[in-house]
Amino acid sequence: MKTIITALLLCLTVCSGGVLARNMSQQPATKPSTAQPSTAKPGTQDAKTAAKQAAPKTTTATVDDATITANVKDKLSRTPSLKNSNINVSTKDGVVTLTGYLKNGGLKGVATNVTKSVKGVKKVDNQIKMEPKPGMEPKPKPGVS
Secondary structure, X not given: OHHHHHHHHHHHHHHHHHHHHHHHHOOOOOOOOOOOOOOOOOOOHXXXXXXXXXXXXXXXXXOOHHHHHHHHHHHHHOXXXXXXXXXXXXXXXXXXXXXXXXXOHHHHHHHHHHHHOOOOOOEEEEOOEEOOOOOOOOOOOOOOO
């Protein structure tokens, strides 16, 4: 959402800067003006630079992998439906890999969503498998030992 808003603000700044520059250049030279008319045409490098300077600056601190892993483990352990689960978490360049076993497929989705909500997570690779139900182990084929 922030990206969309930032893009809209940037577009408005560039567009209004171009209109202002055209309006200022059409005013009579005898009228005093406090604003300096821009010599840049809309869409040129100068207009883009001015728009970047006028746009609000956002600071995005990168979160290291160890911190992401710790935060994911903490959040998973505080999720009631996953509290007693044995989920392994590893992180590489913001991509979190989940492994282990869960009792049902719905919990796998819960684990993915909880992990995505942690700051710094770029992608979730959920490799969690379902625990086999008792008595559902594969039967060996006859004649094969």
